[in-house]
Amino acid sequence: MTDxxxxxxIVDDDLDPLPAxxxxxxxxxxxxxxxxxxxxxxxxxxxxxxxxxxxxxxAVCTLLGVLVAQVPADVRADPQAHADWLAAQRPKxxxxxxxxxxxxxxxxxxxxxxxxxxLLLALSIVACTLHRLPGMWQKATxxxxxxxxxxxxxxxxRESLVVTASPEETxxxxxxxxxxxxxxxxxxxxxxxxxxxxxxxxxxPFGTVIAHASFVILLGGMLVSANTxxxxxxxxxxxxxxxxxxxxxxxxxVKGFSDTYHPxxxxxDYVSDIVLYDDGTQVARQDVRVNAPLRHDGVKIHQSxxxxxxxxxxxxxxxxxxxxxxxxxxxxxxDEQNSIGRVTVPGTDLDLYVVMPASGQxxxxxxxxQAHMELQRVGTEEPLASERLVPGSPVQAQGYxxxxxxxxxxTGLMITQDPGAPWVWAGCALMMIGLVTTMGFKHRHVWVRVxxxxxxxxxxxxxSDKADLAxxxxxxxxxxxIAQLGEVPADPSATGTARTPGSSPTGTSPTVSSTAGTTxxxxxxxxxxx
Numbered sequence: 001m002t003d004x005x006x007x008x009x010i011v012d013d014d015l016d017p018l019p020a021x022x023x024x025x026x027x028x029x030x031x032x033x034x035x036x037x038x039x040x041x042x043x044x045x046x047x048x049x050x051x052x053x054x055x056x057x058x059a060v061c062t063l064l065g066v067l068v069a070q071v072p073a074d075v076r077a078d079p080q081a082h083a084d085w086l087a088a089q090r091p092k093x094x095x096x097x098x099x100x101x102x103x104x105x106x107x108x109x110x111x112x113x114x115x116x117x118x119l120l121l122a123l124s125i126v127a128c129t130l131h132r133l134p135g136m137w138q139k140a141t142x143x144x145x146x147x148x149x150x151x152x153x154x155x156x157x158r159e160s161l162v163v164t165a166s167p168e169e170t171x172x173x174x175x176x177x178x179x180x181x182x183x184x185x186x187x188x189x190x191x192x193x194x195x196x197x198x199x200x201x202x203x204x205p206f207g208t209v210i211a212h213a214s215f216v217i218l219l220g221g222m223l224v225s226a227n228t229x230x231x232x233x234x235x236x237x238x239x240x241x242x243x244x245x246x247x248x249x250x251x252x253x254v255k256g257f258s259d260t261y262h263p264x265x266x267x268x269d270y271v272s273d274i275v276l277y278d279d280g281t282q283v284a285r286q287d288v289r290v291n292a293p294l295r296h297d298g299v300k301i302h303q304s305x306x307x308x309x310x311x312x313x314x315x316x317x318x319x320x321x322x323x324x325x326x327x328x329x330x331x332x333x334x335d336e337q338n339s340i341g342r343v344t345v346p347g348t349d350l351d352l353y354v355v356m357p358a359s360g361q362x363x364x365x366x367x368x369x370q371a372h373m374e375l376q377r378v379g380t381e382e383p384l385a386s387e388r389l390v391p392g393s394p395v396q397a398q399g400y401x402x403x404x405x406x407x408x409x410x411t412g413l414m415i416t417q418d419p420g421a422p423w424v425w426a427g428c429a430l431m432m433i434g435l436v437t438t439m440g441f442k443h444r445h446v447w448v449r450v451x452x453x454x455x456x457x458x459x460x461x462x463x464s465d466k467a468d469l470a471x472x473x474x475x476x477x478x479x480x481x482i483a484q485l486g487e488v489p490a491d492p493s494a495t496g497t498a499r500t501p502g503s504s505p506t507g508t509s510p511t512v513s514s515t516a517g518t519t520x521x522x523x524x525x526x527x528x529x530x
Contacts (some may be wrong), residue, residue, distance in 0.1 A: 029320035045127035065108030146190040155462035163485040211434030221423030229418040237309040237326025272411040311405040328410040460522040
C-alpha cells in the first residue's frame, strides 16, 4: 500500500551536496586592477535589477519610436526632403521639432543611443547566462545524490510502501523501472547501497541558455539591419532607369506599368515590368507586384504605389542637355487639386518644382495637359522664376531652357536590403527551441531509499520538484510499478480505526499504507492520520 503526499514546502537543508568535504584549494590570488574592474562590471551586468532597468529602458524607447512619427530613410538621406518633412511635423509637435530631431527621436531605431541600449542589453543577457552556466552544469553533471531522513517526510511529493521482496530484488526492480523510463540512475555512496538518485531531462534546463542566445541574436540582427541595411521608396518614370546605390552596383529600368480595377473602381492589380542590371549586365527581369517582389543578391524590389510624371528636358545656355527624364509628381498641394514634383538641376543649387492638375481634379487653375514651374535656390522658398509650361514650348529662366515634353506614368518601388533578417529568423527559431525544451521537458529528480523491515522491505521515494499534474501522474505510476513486487497487507491490529477505502472526505480515491501501527490515508488535497 502507498503513502502519497503533495505538500508545497521543501526543506532545502535536507539536501547534502556530494562530496561533503570539498578538496582543499590554494588561496586565490588577488585581482589585478584590470581584473578587479572587469569583475565589477561583470557583477553589474548580471545583476537582476540592472537587467530589468535595461529591459524597461528598451520598452520605453520602443514605445517612443512607435508613438512618434519616424522619418523615412530615403527622406532622411535627402537634406531638402528632410527639411520639408520636419516642416510638415510642426503642426503636431510645434517648437519641439528641432529638439526632437537633434535628439534623434524622429529616427529612434537608427539613433546612436538606441543602438547603445541594444548593445548593453545584449551584454547583460550574455553576462546573466555566463553567471548561471556553472550552476547549471553542476546540477547536470554532479547532482545531489544524498538526502537526509527528514527529506522523505517534508518533500513536495513523496511515496512510501512496504513490499514483500528483498532489498536486493527491490533495488533491481527500481533500476529496471527507472531505466525503462529513460531515467539516469546513480547510487548514493552514503546510502550503504540502499539509496538511489534518478533524474530525467537533465540537459533540458540549458534551453534557457538557448533562449537567452536567441535574444542576443535577435538584438544583433537588429543592429546589423540598422547599420548595413537600407529601405528606399523610389519613384521611377516608365521608360527610365535609376541607380539603386548603397554599394550594390544595381540599376533598374522600368519597361512598362499597368493598373487594373474592379467594375466599382476598386484597384485590382498594379504591375511593373522591371529589368535589373548589375554593373551594366542584365541579371533579372520580372513583373513586380505588391506581393511578388523581385529578389536578387539580398535586394528586394516591391511594387508600392504609382502616379503621374512630367517628362521635362533642361538645356544650358550652350544647348547642352543637362537633364531629360520624368519628374514624379508624388506630392499633393494642400487643397489636393494639384500634384507636385521636384528635381535638383544637375550641377547647380537650383530646385525645379513642377505642378500639374491632380488626377480626377477639375478645379485646378492649371489647364489639363499643361504645367506650372517654379525655380528656387536649395533651402529657400522665394521663387527665382515662375512660368507656365506648355508641351513642346521651351521656357528660359536663370540661363537654362525648360521644355515640357509629355505626361507619363511612374511606378513607386520599395527597395530594401536587410542583412540582419536571417539572424532575426534564426533568433526566432532558437527562441522557440529554448521555450519548448525549457517548458516542455522539465528536469525531473527522484530520490529512493530502500530499508529492510520486518516482513519485507520499505521503499520511500521523494522529490523536490514542483508537483504539477503531469509529474503527480508519473509519481503515482512509479509507485504502482514498485507495488508489483507485492505489498505487505495493512496490520489489522493498528491503533485506532482505519477509514474504509473510498470514504475520503474529498471524494477522491485514497491510498493507504500501514507503518509502525499507524494507518495513513492521503490523497492529492487531504492528509488524515487515524
